[in-house]
Amino acid sequence: MNRMLRETGLDVVYDGLCGFCERSLAAVQRIARRPLLRLHDANDRESIKAKFPMLCGADTSNAMFVVTPRGVARHRRQFGCSRDGAAQCGVDPRDAGLERRGGSRGGTSDRDAEHMGWTKAVAGALGALLMAATLAPVSQNWQPEPKDNFPFSYYPMFAAKRSETYHVNYIVGLDAHGKRHTIPHAFAGDGGFNQTRRQMDKLIRTDRAATLCQTIVGELAQEGGPPFRDIATVQVVTGTFRFADYFGGNTAPLEERVQASCPFAPGQWAERNKP
Amino acid sequence: MNRVRHALDEFWFPPAPAARLAVLRILIGGFALCLVGSHYSMWVEIGRSDPSLFAPVGPVALLRHPVAPGVNQALIAATLVANVLFLLGWRHRFTGPVFAALLMWVISYRLSWSMIYHSMNLVALHVLVLGFAPAADALSLDARRATAVAAGRDPAGGWQYGFAIRLLCAVTVFAYFVTGLAKVASPMGWSWATGEVIRSQVAADALRKEVLGETGGPLFRLLYHQVWLFTMMGILTFVVELGAPLALLNKRVAWVWAAVAFMMHWGILLIMGITFRYHLSGIMYAPFFDVERLVQRYRGRRGRRLSRPIPLYPATP
Numbered sequence: 001m002n003r004m005l006r007e008t009g010l011d012v013v014y015d016g017l018c019g020f021c022e023r024s025l026a027a028v029q030r031i032a033r034r035p036l037l038r039l040h041d042a043n044d045r046e047s048i049k050a051k052f053p054m055l056c057g058a059d060t061s062n063a064m065f066v067v068t069p070r071g072v073a074r075h076r077r078q079f080g081c082s083r084d085g086a087a088q089c090g091v092d093p094r095d096a097g098l099e100r101r102g103g104s105r106g107g108t109s110d111r112d113a114e115h116m117g118w119t120k121a122v123a124g125a126l127g128a129l130l131m132a133a134t135l136a137p138v139s140q141n142w143q144p145e146p147k148d149n150f151p152f153s154y155y156p157m158f159a160a161k162r163s164e165t166y167h168v169n170y171i172v173g174l175d176a177h178g179k180r181h182t183i184p185h186a187f188a189g190d191g192g193f194n195q196t197r198r199q200m201d202k203l204i205r206t207d208r209a210a211t212l213c214q215t216i217v218g219e220l221a222q223e224g225g226p227p228f229r230d231i232a233t234v235q236v237v238t239g240t241f242r243f244a245d246y247f248g249g250n251t252a253p254l255e256e257r258v259q260a261s262c263p264f265a266p267g268q269w270a271e272r273n274k275p
Numbered sequence: 276m277n278r279v280r281h282a283l284d285e286f287w288f289p290p291a292p293a294a295r296l297a298v299l300r301i302l303i304g305g306f307a308l309c310l311v312g313s314h315y316s317m318w319v320e321i322g323r324s325d326p327s328l329f330a331p332v333g334p335v336a337l338l339r340h341p342v343a344p345g346v347n348q349a350l351i352a353a354t355l356v357a358n359v360l361f362l363l364g365w366r367h368r369f370t371g372p373v374f375a376a377l378l379m380w381v382i383s384y385r386l387s388w389s390m391i392y393h394s395m396n397l398v399a400l401h402v403l404v405l406g407f408a409p410a411a412d413a414l415s416l417d418a419r420r421a422t423a424v425a426a427g428r429d430p431a432g433g434w435q436y437g438f439a440i441r442l443l444c445a446v447t448v449f450a451y452f453v454t455g456l457a458k459v460a461s462p463m464g465w466s467w468a469t470g471e472v473i474r475s476q477v478a479a480d481a482l483r484k485e486v487l488g489e490t491g492g493p494l495f496r497l498l499y500h501q502v503w504l505f506t507m508m509g510i511l512t513f514v515v516e517l518g519a520p521l522a523l524l525n526k527r528v529a530w531v532w533a534a535v536a537f538m539m540h541w542g543i544l545l546i547m548g549i550t551f552r553y554h555l556s557g558i559m560y561a562p563f564f565d566v567e568r569l570v571q572r573y574r575g576r577r578g579r580r581l582s583r584p585i586p587l588y589p590a591t592p
Contacts, residue, residue, distance in 0.1 A: 116434075120284070123435070123438055124288075127287070127438065127441075131442075131445050134445075134449040134450060135449055138457075148332075148391050149333065149336075150395075151397075152396075155457050158473060159458045159467070162479055166478075166482060166483075168479075168482065170483070171487070182487075185489070186488075190317060190323075191321045191324070191388055191390070195389060199324075202328060239486065241482055243479075
């Protein structure tokens with residue numbers, strides 16, 4: 001090999017799905033002890049076409065090509081590997097996984113084509129099933145009692161019409177002077193804002209507002225932080241608001257109904273919670 | 276008949292590089308890891324909720340009662356382990372489906388307590404597709420293990436990669452389409468687009484957030500009386516949701532659609548304070564783009580830094 005070739009190296013275009021080819025080239029790399037070869041997978045057709053336009057029509061699945069400054073060298077046909085299957089190449093079947101899964105290569109045999117057709121049919125059927133399952137919940141829109149689900153949903157959020165007024169359940173803390181404090185939802189349950197809100201609605205709907213109130217008091221006692229130190233009573237309430245008023249600056253509810261009320265003595269709770 | 280079959284084949288099984296699917300595996304797997312990892316404590320705590328609040332959804336509907344909190348915690352921990360293996364692409368043929376199944380289960384279980392967070396639907400579905408697709412044929416430990424020569428290099432394009440990516444896109448746009456149909460099918464019908472409904476919905480959301488000690492959308496109070504803005508939002512929402520399937524037909528349309536949908540979710544965050552993390556991260560729209568270019572660019576930069584350039588001489592056959 002002349003000096004120029006030694007310095008520039010060789011561009012080898014080969015079938016990347018052929019395990020035998022890869023092993024052979026790896027062996028050459030090891031023997032060379034330096035990056036002598038620049039390997040290019042012939043199946044990456046776009047890249048090969050861009051880098052080596054002279055190999056545009058070459059049958060790269062049947063031979064390796066070496067591109068040098070002087071020209072292109074072509075190895076003999078079917079370099080070590082048969083197109084009919086990995087076993088004949090002496091390639092570990094696990095290494096040939098890509099080919100079994102239908103890797104695209106030029107000049108596939110009828111058996112390969114048939115196998116690929118079946119694989120595509122199975123993949124296509126499973127894909128169609130997934131798409132149908134994604135679209136199927138649409139039918140819930142016309143059900144008398146639509147039911148949402150996961151991961152296939154009919155995505156009802158923001159679809160329903162709301163009236164001018166809005167009922168919402170929330171928690172209020174009253175101190176000894178009757179001053180109101182907002183108690184965050186986190187004291188009513190885990191799982192984020194909307195989940196806790198839904199759980200509160202469910203408990204109130206099923207006449208368990210008192211249980212909810214006790215739970216909040218328990219959590220508050222454990223927290224024992226300054227904002228809640230002065231609270232004397234915890235109330236679970238349902239408020240009715242008019243949107244226009246609320247966002248016009250009047251945040252007071254039109255109506256408020258106390259669903260449950262619990263006395264809160266932080267000192268006593270803290271004592272009880274001592275280890 | 277053959278022409279139809281050929282057209283379908285070209286549409287659903289386009290060749291794509293393995294690296295594109297692999298990058299999607301890494302991006303979506305990375306998001307899933309953040310999702311499960313950052314909510315680990317909360318999801319474990321949810322497993323200890325009052326059993327009377329248990330309302331199973333998805334595969335969890337097989338259960339009549341919640342599982343023991345310890346089992347729930349073990350499953351979440353197992354999901355995190357499988358997630359890391361999925362990210363690394365180690366024995367993907369086994370770990371891919373296992374991770375997809377575990378993630379589906381733990382998210383379903385997390386949502387089985389009276390509230391379905393729809394923002395998690397597509398993460399679970401995307402991982403489901405990736406878990407069963409050959410998403411670790413490149414940029415993975417599997418690819419590194421396959422042959423020493425192939426280490427760090429991508430196998431060529433194949434239909435199996437293109438099909439999985441097409442499926443990811445289809446599931447995404449169909450989810451949007453179903454969301455749009457729910458609005459059209461509502462009593463408001465097409466008049467949903469006038470903006471009144473979305474304004475009242477956002478108002479309800481902002482109000483309950485405030486009375487329950489949360490922070491609502493920072494801009495909503497200022498914008499409440501600007502009905503025209505909500506009309507524009509309503510029309511844009513219809514365009515994005517009902518027009519979503521068009522993104523499957525053309526790459527440029529897909530890019531525009533993804534960009535508009537992405538911006539729409541940022542608008543929702545600013546006005547409504549609702550955080551759709553998967554959408555806001557942009558990862559959800561990654562299947563519409565040639566994301567393998569990120570790796571090519573990174574490798575190109577790294578290669579230029581680490582070694583001197585070797586020119587490719589012109590040659591003739």
